[in-house]
Amino acid sequence: MLAHVRRYAEEWFDLDRDLAPFYRLTDADPLLREVGQTLRGLRMVGIPDLFEAACWGIIGQQINLPFAYALKKRFTETFGSSVQHEGETYWSFPKPEAVAALEPPDIAALQMTTRKSEYLIGVAGRVADGTLDKRELEAADWAEAEKRLTAIRGIGPWTAHYVMMRCLRMAEALPAADVGLQHAIRIAAGMDRKPTAAEVREQARAWAGWEAYATFYLWRTLY
Template identity: 35%
Template sequence: MWKEEIASVREYDFDYTLLRWSLDPLTRLNREERWVDVPVKLNDEHHIVRVKALGTTSHPCFEVSSSSNENRDILLQHIFELFQWGRDLEEVYQHFQKTNLAKLFHNHYGTPIVKDFHLYDCLMKVIIHQQLNMKFAYTLSTRFVQKFGSEINGVWFYPSPEKAASLDYDQLRELQFSQRKAEYVIDTSKLIAEGEVDLNHLAEQPDEEVIKQLVKIRGIGPWTAENWLMFGVGRENLFPKADIGIQNAMKQYFRLDKKPNYEEMVKLSGEWDPFRSYASLTLWRSIEGA
């Protein structure tokens, strides 16, 4: 067993990340004690890393621990990148103080973009969740993982692409997946398992190229590609204009009579570049009451 203390750069609202993750029944965490158990897959090995907040939003500090001694350095690097502790959120805050979102960022200071645990897991989750209300979306992804994934000490791991690729559509239909969604999950997993889609390679490409390649896959549209880039890869300049939550948040924040259309969203977001992902996340947060 090893433990390591890590200080983040300036302000970092870890408690909001725990709140957001608490919506997912698959995530093992404790908001009162301020820790989360992160499932980490290294090749064929499964590891669990606990991340616990020791500091505050203003003075962030974290304790990272795991029983996987031989992989300590790799696991630490994975966690550091996952939580993006090197990102100076003060720079983001100062940028938005010059925009029409100044008040929003003042009210929700230090909101980080924390990546989902693995690229494949994130893609499966956004495919499953697309066009569903949040409660049923998490019901489906939970059923998928608990049926075909694995559990170690209370921590759930998504199935591998190979495992998902081997499933029949009817196996997902039994979990209340629609026929099309079952096809999207399994067929996309087959492309990944067979090497036709390399998520690690995609994650190194520019946003526009990633979206161009992903939307070629049946069942993946711009919303799914943008959300994968934001939460899977951690990209900072995504603004999913088709997202109803963002539309509702903009309607509320800008006191509009109705949800903004595409042109209005483009106009209102003109000053947000190159940190539009932070704007998206903070807008979502504003209507979650967090």
């Protein structure tokens, strides 16, 4: 049991990754130098469970972060399970089998769109029956993982790269169309407009092999 908890924590906080090469990159990169020095030692907090990561990506599509957090909380407290400890309630994320058995109106009642409700149920079914498997995705390269994920209804490039970053730990993941990332680059680069997704990808060529960490660090500058 202790070994399982330790391994979960190592995966959750990405403790197996040597960040020294990343900091050599940030020290040499004008856009990342300051944030790399300010946040040195910060590791990317992950979402080890594939179903939860996919759901979080779907829930967060095209809405602001506070509302996304509110929806995830409602989703978890409505369809998940809980334990009581010393007067506090602790919730676990819903199981895919439970969500797969729902109907779209069940989820839409939480102020989720009908389409997102359908997406969540569809992903739940794939995870529950094994057609969407974390180990298989981890064994693929990032391009193949992106292809497999975006073949699923409701998962576009942004959600796929979010899952690849936070769950599959693929260092090359880059949600180039992410508004937050574009805003962070605009501020760091002193631009008078947000960069396009194509411009983000061009900028990220300098971060090869560390695109996910560069994204994570730039996101943190917005808080």
